[in-house]
Amino acid sequence: xxxxxxxxxxxxxxxxxxxxxxxxxxxxxxxxxxxxxxxxxxxxxxxxxxxxxxxxxxxxxxxxxxxxxxxxxxxxxxxxxxxxxxxxxxxxxxxxxxxxxxxxxxxxxxxxxxxxxxxxxxxxxxxxxxxxxxxxxxxxxxxxxxxxxxxxxxxxxxxxxxxxxxxxxxxxxxxxxxxxxxxxxxxxxxxxxxxxxxxxxxxxxxxxxxxxxxxxxxxxxxxxxxxxxxxxxxxxxxxxxxxxxxxxxxxxxxxxxxxxxxxxxxxxxxxxxxxxxxxxxxxxxxxxxxxxxxxxxxxxxxxxxxxxxxxxxxxxxxxxxxxxxxxxxxxxxxxxxxxxxxxxxxxxxxxxxxxxxxxxxxxxxxxxxxxxxxxxxxxxxxxxxxxxxxxxxxxxxxxxxxxxxxxxxxxxxxxxxxxxxxxxxxxxxxxxx
Amino acid sequence: xxxxxxxxxxxxxxxxxxxxxxxxxxxxxxxxxxxxxxxxxxxxxxxxxxxxxxxxxxxxxxxxxxxxxxxxxxxxxxxxxxxxxxxxxxxxxxxxxxxxxxxxxxxxxxxxxxxxxxxxxxxxxxxxxxxxxxxxxxxxxxxxxxxxxxxxxxxxxxxxxxxxxxxxxxxxxxxxxxxxxxxxxxxxxxxxxxxxxxxxxxxxxxxxxxxxxxxxxxxxxxxxxxxxxxxxxxxxxxxxxxxxxxxxxxxxxxxxxxxxxxxxxxxxxxxxxxxxxxxxxxxxxxxxxxxxxxxxxxxxxxxxxxxxxxxxxxxxxxxxxxxxxxxxxxxxxxxxxxxxxxxxxxxxxxxxxxxxxxxxxxxxxxxxxxxxxxxxxxxxxxxxxxxxxxxxxxxxxxxxxxxxxxxxxxxxxxxxxxxxxxxxxxxxxxxxx
Numbered sequence: 001x002x003x004x005x006x007x008x009x010x011x012x013x014x015x016x017x018x019x020x021x022x023x024x025x026x027x028x029x030x031x032x033x034x035x036x037x038x039x040x041x042x043x044x045x046x047x048x049x050x051x052x053x054x055x056x057x058x059x060x061x062x063x064x065x066x067x068x069x070x071x072x073x074x075x076x077x078x079x080x081x082x083x084x085x086x087x088x089x090x091x092x093x094x095x096x097x098x099x100x101x102x103x104x105x106x107x108x109x110x111x112x113x114x115x116x117x118x119x120x121x122x123x124x125x126x127x128x129x130x131x132x133x134x135x136x137x138x139x140x141x142x143x144x145x146x147x148x149x150x151x152x153x154x155x156x157x158x159x160x161x162x163x164x165x166x167x168x169x170x171x172x173x174x175x176x177x178x179x180x181x182x183x184x185x186x187x188x189x190x191x192x193x194x195x196x197x198x199x200x201x202x203x204x205x206x207x208x209x210x211x212x213x214x215x216x217x218x219x220x221x222x223x224x225x226x227x228x229x230x231x232x233x234x235x236x237x238x239x240x241x242x243x244x245x246x247x248x249x250x251x252x253x254x255x256x257x258x259x260x261x262x263x264x265x266x267x268x269x270x271x272x273x274x275x276x277x278x279x280x281x282x283x284x285x286x287x288x289x290x291x292x293x294x295x296x297x298x299x300x301x302x303x304x305x306x307x308x309x310x311x312x313x314x315x316x317x318x319x320x321x322x323x324x325x326x327x328x329x330x331x332x333x334x335x336x337x338x339x340x341x342x343x344x345x346x347x348x349x350x351x352x353x354x355x356x357x358x359x360x361x362x363x364x365x366x367x368x369x370x371x372x373x374x375x376x377x378x379x380x381x382x383x384x385x386x387x388x389x390x391x392x393x394x395x396x397x398x399x400x401x402x403x404x405x406x407x408x409x410x411x412x413x414x415x416x417x418x419x420x421x422x423x424x425x426x427x428x429x430x431x432x433x
Numbered sequence: 434x435x436x437x438x439x440x441x442x443x444x445x446x447x448x449x450x451x452x453x454x455x456x457x458x459x460x461x462x463x464x465x466x467x468x469x470x471x472x473x474x475x476x477x478x479x480x481x482x483x484x485x486x487x488x489x490x491x492x493x494x495x496x497x498x499x500x501x502x503x504x505x506x507x508x509x510x511x512x513x514x515x516x517x518x519x520x521x522x523x524x525x526x527x528x529x530x531x532x533x534x535x536x537x538x539x540x541x542x543x544x545x546x547x548x549x550x551x552x553x554x555x556x557x558x559x560x561x562x563x564x565x566x567x568x569x570x571x572x573x574x575x576x577x578x579x580x581x582x583x584x585x586x587x588x589x590x591x592x593x594x595x596x597x598x599x600x601x602x603x604x605x606x607x608x609x610x611x612x613x614x615x616x617x618x619x620x621x622x623x624x625x626x627x628x629x630x631x632x633x634x635x636x637x638x639x640x641x642x643x644x645x646x647x648x649x650x651x652x653x654x655x656x657x658x659x660x661x662x663x664x665x666x667x668x669x670x671x672x673x674x675x676x677x678x679x680x681x682x683x684x685x686x687x688x689x690x691x692x693x694x695x696x697x698x699x700x701x702x703x704x705x706x707x708x709x710x711x712x713x714x715x716x717x718x719x720x721x722x723x724x725x726x727x728x729x730x731x732x733x734x735x736x737x738x739x740x741x742x743x744x745x746x747x748x749x750x751x752x753x754x755x756x757x758x759x760x761x762x763x764x765x766x767x768x769x770x771x772x773x774x775x776x777x778x779x780x781x782x783x784x785x786x787x788x789x790x791x792x793x794x795x796x797x798x799x800x801x802x803x804x805x806x807x808x809x810x811x812x813x814x815x816x817x818x819x820x821x822x823x824x825x826x827x828x829x830x831x832x833x834x835x836x837x838x839x840x841x842x843x844x845x846x847x848x849x850x851x852x853x854x855x856x857x858x859x860x861x862x863x864x865x866x
Contacts, residue, residue, distance in 0.1 A: 024582065024728060034771040035581055035649060124761075130579055136729035138571070138579030146563055146571030148468055148757075149457065149749020216468060278735065281714060295457060296569035296746035299736035302711065303729065313729035316582020321766075324581075328557075330763010333754075338467040 006039040007323050010070045012046040012090060013080035014063070017104055017131070019056040020312035021078060021319075026059075032316070036323035044070040055308065072097060076322055078315060079103040088112055095119045095127065100326060102318040104131035104311055110205035110221045113212060117335040124331030128318035133206045134159060134287045136310035137303040138317070143213040143291070144335065150293040152214040155253040156431065159206040161285030161305040162197035163229050163249040165189045167270070168283050170237045171246060177232055189285055199228035200268040203251045210289070211253035211266040216339040219253075225267035225346040232270050236425050239356065239396060245272040246280040250430060256344050263344040271428040272354060279431070290431075347405030352381070352429040355399075357414060358392040358421040365419045369395070372417065376410045378402045392421045398429060439472040440756050443503045445479040445523060446513035447496070450537060450564070452489035453745035454511060454752075459492075465749070469756035477503040488741065505530060509755055511748060512536040521545055528552045528560065533759060535751040537564035537744055543638035543654045546645060550768040557764030561751035566639045567592060567720050569743035570736040571750070576646040576724070577768070583726040585647040588686040589864065592639040594718030594738040595630035596662050596682040598622045600703070601716050603670045604679060610665055622718055632661035633701040636684045643722070644686035644699040649772040652686075658700035658779040665703050669858045672789065672829060678705040679713040683863060689777050696777040704863040705787060712864070723864075780838030785814070785862040787832075790847060791825040791854040798852045802828070805850065809843045811835045825854045831862060 009025070011018055025032065025042045033039045045058060046067035064070050067090060071077045077094040079101060081087045087108050091101050096119060103109065109116065109132045120127035130140045134157070143152070158164050162184060169180040181198065184190040196202045204224040211219040229249050240247050247270055254265045273280055278300050282288040287305025292298050304310035325332065359365050366385070373380055382398035399407065414420050442458070444451055458465065458475045466472045478491060479500035497503050500523055504510045510527040512534060514520045520541050524534050529552060536542065542549065542565045553560035563573045567590070576585070591597050595617060602613040614631065617623040629635045637657040644652040662682050673680050680703055687698045706713055711733050715721040720738025725731050737743035758765065792798050799818070806813055815831035832840065847853050 020728070028584070031584075032582060035769050037769075136726075137732060138575035141574050141579050142571035145754045146574050146747065146750040148753035149465060149751075150746040151461070151464075278714070281711070293569075293746060295453070295742040295749070297737045297740075297743055299570060299734075301732075301734060303732035307730075309728040310730055313583040313726060314579065316728070317579040318582075320581035321578045324766050325763070328764050328766070330758070331761050333757050333761070336468050336470075 002034070004033045004037065004039045005327070006041045007075045007326060008043045008073060009040055009076045009078060009319065010044055010046065010074035011042060011078045011080065012067050012071065013082070014045050014047045014054060014058060015080065016055060016308035017311045017315065018045070018080040019054050019058060020308040021080065021315050022058050023056045024312055024316055032320060036320045037327040038323050040319060040323055043073060046070045068093065071099070074099055075326065076100045076102065076319065078319060079105055080315070081105065082107065084108055084111060091116060092119050095123055095125045098123060098125065100126040100322045100332065102128045102315055102322060104129070104315055106132040106202070106205040106209065110208040113209065114218050114337065117337070120332055121334040126322045126325060126332030128322055130318050131311045131314035133209050134289055134301065135303070135305040135307060136313045137287055137289065137301050137305065139289050139301050140213065142301065143210070147291070147293055147296065150295045152291060152293045153255050154292040155210045155214050155289060156279065157206070157210065157251045157289035158248055158279055158282050158287050159251045159289065159305060160197055160203045160249060161287055162190045162194065164282065164287070165285040167229060167232065167247050167249065170232070170234060171241065174234060176234050177230060198230055200226045200249065203249060203268040207251035207253055207266045207268055210251065211264055212337060213335070214253055215255060215264050215341055216336045217264060217341040218337045219264060219266045219343060223266070223343045225269070227269040229270045233425060236427055240272050243272070244275045246275055247271070247427070248273055248279060252430065254349070256349065262341055264341045265344045265349045267346060267349065269428060271430040273431045277431050347403060347408070349404050350401045351404050351407065352401050352432065353399045353407045354427050354429055355397045355411065355414070356424040357395045357397070358424060359395050360419045360421065361391060361393040368417070368419055369414065372413045373399070373410055376406045376413070378406055378410050435467070437466045437470065437472045438760070439474045440508045440759060441476045441506060442473055442509045442511060442752065443477050443479065443507035444475060444511045444513065445500050445504065446515070447478050447480045447487060447491060448513065449488060449741035450744045450748065451478070451513040452487050452491060453741040454513065454748050455491050456489045457745055457749055465753060469753045470760040471756050473752060473756055476507060479503045501526065504532070507532055508759065509533045509535065509752065511752060512538055513748070514538065515540065517541055517544060524549060525552050528556055528558045531556060531558065533559040533755045533765065535561045535748055535755060537562065537748055539565040539635070539638040539642065543641040546642065547651050547770065550770070553765055554767040559755045559758060559765030561755055563751050564744045564747035566642050567722055567734065568736070568738040568740060569746045570720060570722065570734050570738065572722050572734050573646065575734065576643070580724070580726055580729065583728045585724060585726045586688050587725040588643045588647050588722060589712065590639070590643060590684045590722035591681055591712055591715050591720050592684045592722065592738060593630055593636045593682055594720055595623045595627065597715065597720070598718040600662060600665065600680050600682065603665070603667060604674065607667060609667050610663060631663055633659045633682065636682060636701040640684035640686055640699045640701050643684065644697055645770060646768070647686055648688060648697050648774055649769045650697060650774040651770045652697060652699045652776060656699070656776045658702070660702035662703045666858060668789070669860055673705050676705070677708045679708055680704070680860070681706055681712060685863065687782070689782065695774055697774045698777045698782045700779060700782065702861060704861040706864045710864050780836060780841070782837050783834045784837050784840065785832050785834050785865065786840045787860050787862055788830045788844065788847070789857040790828045790830070791857060792828050793852040793854065794824060794826040801850070801852055802847065805846045806832070806843055809839045809846070811839055811843050
């Protein structure tokens with residue numbers, strides 16, 4: 001057996017991902033050494049509570065609650081704590097002390113990416129975060145490297161497994177949002193407090209990271225327009241099925257060309273997509289990222305977006321890659337944000353709406369409503385009138401693309417229109433020719 | 434504007450991919466410089482005939498027929514000649530002279546990968562070949578880096594667009610093989626001599642590369658079991674549709690555990706897959722690679738597997754990545770083939786067969802045939818008897834998994850059996866639970 005040099009790895013966090021990383025490092029040490037050209041030696045696992053119950057039994061002697069001290073002893077620090085602090089300080093300190101860093105922390109990379117990238121570049125350190133988006137799916141490296149010579153125009157991803165599970169269940173079983181959320185919670189797909197998932201915060205963090213990498217710029221997470229899925233009713237899902245569409249929570253990163261030059265948009269919201277779009281076939285808690293680039297055309301990356309072993313796979317990929325570079329020498333590749341593109345406000349972003357209205361069931365109503373859309377320069381793509389049920393008729397309107405701001409004005413005007421009893425749903429339409 | 438240092442790039446070959454690489458380099462020079470941290474200066478384009486007609490008009494002063502001299506002047510050589518020689522010599526000479534190399538040449542990497550990898554590693558040079566498999570689809574880097582910490586068990590890919598187009602057409606329009614091939618030729622999906630595609634040679638080259646990377650070993654292309662698609666009849670496609678399946682030409686790379694330890698198998702053949710498998714939704718000339726790893730689970734990479742601009746995207750991604758590393762310093766990462774796994778002969782590989790037989794329409798025939806399968810320890814999974822048409826009845830048999838050798842013995846025994854008038858088709862079944 002080859003005698004390899006040893007690289008000291010400090011693991012910060014032993015939750016569902018961390019404990020799997022530890023297990024795989026301990027079980028596959030020889031094979032990983034052969035691939036990395038160095039023995040990846042787990043020197044310690046930083047935890048909050050040494051005695052906590054864990055899925056995987058970890059060697060007691062590796063556990064410590066002194067995370068800073070552990071990190072300071074390592075060649076490579078693997079940060080799997082989640083959240084901003086103490087993760088941010090530990091990662092920055094590790095980089096500044098000359099260690100390389102692997103993190104799966106999307107919230108940290110989304111909120112403090114530029115600071116971390118700068119720190120890594122300044123010292124020539126490696127910083128890898130493949131697990132921060134799409135779990136096991138390789139998407140960071142393809143964006144950073146494989147597509148580095150192309151001009152990405154759009155990234156559209158299902159990047160949150162919990163909400164995809166819920167929406168998929170609503171489609172498959174005709175469940176209400178309430179029931180689907182309860183089922184997702186029961187099965188462990190949703191956390192006790194599902195806010196980060198169902199309100200789109202998790203997806204927004206990922207949109208920030210994807211947009212920043214795809215467009216070589218910085219997209220602050222606060223500038224990601226974000227809407228959650230809780231307003232999606234069983235009726236929206238039924239209407240989608242009638243139209244051959246599917247409701248998905250999408251993270252959309254887009255390059256917009258306009259009279260003022262190039263801008264980017266990053267946004268998260270539930271939207272209708274055609275049933276034959278590749279993203280429509282992404283079921284249960286799976287993730288997929290659909291990338292469109294000028295030369296490459298359409299690409300899709302599909303797989304498990306979460307889960308302990310799945311996310312651990314991405315972390316270990318980063319770890320082995322970093323170890324290989326560590327062994328042969330040379331600094332880490334910097335993340336380039338040279339393009340420095342302005343962010344388009346959501347009001348400027350062209351989208352398409354589907355509206356469902358309850359309208360007075362009398363002649364001339366359709367004309368009145370069409371006039372309102374015309375006044376805001378929004379053209380109608382499809383209209384469907386349902387048989388009246390009582391004094392009102394149900395009207396489903398699909399628009400052509402128009403700036404969000406104008407579409408919102410249409411909604412506001414309809415809301416106060418005398419012939420409109422109620423607006424039953426408003427949902428965007430994406431990926432439609 | 435930042436003043437960047439300049440890296441000299443020699444482009445060898447100006448076919449459909451090369452001319453697009455040249456165009457993109459010339460059109461997007463500033464943007465690529467900002468990403469790479471160096472100006473990627475196209476110093477020359479090596480061609481066979483300076484006066485040949487090309488899709489893209491190239492600056493006359495860049496064209497040269499002296500490829501060796503051009504390559505010798507460059508920091509990075511981009512080899513897009515295809516075929517073995519002179520590509521191999523030019524690439525080896527470039528590496529030995531200290532240049533980095535990008536190639537899209539699957540035949541070269543498949544036939545001489547280890548020699549090229551060794552040469553690059555010896556001098557610390559970079560060798561990148563993302564475009565050699567799956568065109569625009571990032572698959573090389575995910576296998577080499579993102580999944581470097583995982584244990585890949587299976588790679589199953591649609592890696593040849595021409596054959597996928599033909600089989601897809603047979604499904605969509607009920608066309609015969611002859612008509613579908615003619616249509617693919619007419620539309621430019623198939624070349625005048627389609628042998629490399631329809632006989633599976635192209636897919637076998639890609640299987641070699643995928644298996645070698647996925648399993649960290651060397652799989653010689655001669656040891657890839659290869660069958661083409663020409664025997665696929667309209668009847669096979671019809672039977673597939675009745676069974677809810679799809680016929681695809683697959684490149685399958687598999688890790689096999691057995692009493693003699695671990696072996697690998699790489700093979701190319703048309704097979705039936707379930708209609709709800711993600712690969713079944715890969716239409717026209719698209720490619721997709723489905724990867725299964727122990728921790729990551731199932732992943733899929735989807736996109737354009739060929740085409741000038743699409744493949745150029747992958748070449749440019751490699752070029753920018755190589756330029757970035759060139760600028761900051763450090764050797765290229767070596768391709769690891771430490772595992773050195775034996776190749777399992779096809780006879781040992783467990784597969785499943787579907788057989789369609791014309792059998793004598795008399796009592797006891799079914800029992801006689803079932804006995805033959807039983808004698809070879811092959812168990813039947815499904816059996817379907819069609820109404821007799823004349824003196825023979827049509828029988829469709831599906832087997833459970835058994836070693837190929839035994840399945841072949843069954844076919845041989847049936848072929849000579851007195852009750853079997855003919856064997857109308859034999860096709861494998863893959864990806865079925």
